[in-house]
Amino acid sequence: MNEYIVTKKAAEDKCKNLVSLVAAYISHDHIALKFKRYDMNLREYLDDYRDPLQLSEIFVNIINGVKELHEMGFIHRDLKPDNVVLSRDPFQLVVIDFNRATATCIMTKGSVRGTEGYFPFREEWRNGSDKWDIWALAAMILEADMDKREYYRCKTELDTKNKARKHIEREGVCKRLK
């Protein structure tokens, strides 16, 4: 339902960086949502087309999408390169996949949702906390800044943190992304 609520509101509000609902088909036991199709997800872009000069534009658009979502009163909780889609010509980018989104007003203790490597420290696992998305944004920026050979899919939280720390110690973060 959150996928429907968020994408419908994104269409009404003409959000620039959130995928907008084009049509919804509802039957007694199914709901199908129709969206505009983009060329690829960000993971595919990083694997096949990574252009260091375009990364800052990409992240400005992702951060704006997250801002639009938070202003709507939702936290994404599963931000990762697979959940960002883009087209290259003309350049357009939207955040997708709001299945795990939760309202910011929910402030229970929280449980593990989302994807390993992209969720925050345990003490910040409050359901409606925006820390989920801020942490994931930082993880995505680091991931995009890494050399393709180093490009990683993290298996554990600790694995991510160690890789990120080593990368920052060795390289710093590139100026454009800063």
Ligand SMILES: Nc1ncnc2c1ncn2[C@@H]1O[C@H](COP(=O)(O)OP(=O)(O)OP(=O)(O)O)[C@@H](O)[C@H]1O
């Ligand atoms: N509008 C779109 N344009 C282009 N590709 C898309 C679009 N929506 C989804 N995709 C592709 O399909 C993949 C899966 O989409 P999505 O994240 O919505 O589903 P999911 O992750 O399988 O869902 P769930 O979170 O329910 O498991 C994306 O990573 C992306 O590659």
Ligand SMILES: [Mg+2]
């Ligand atoms: Mg997804």
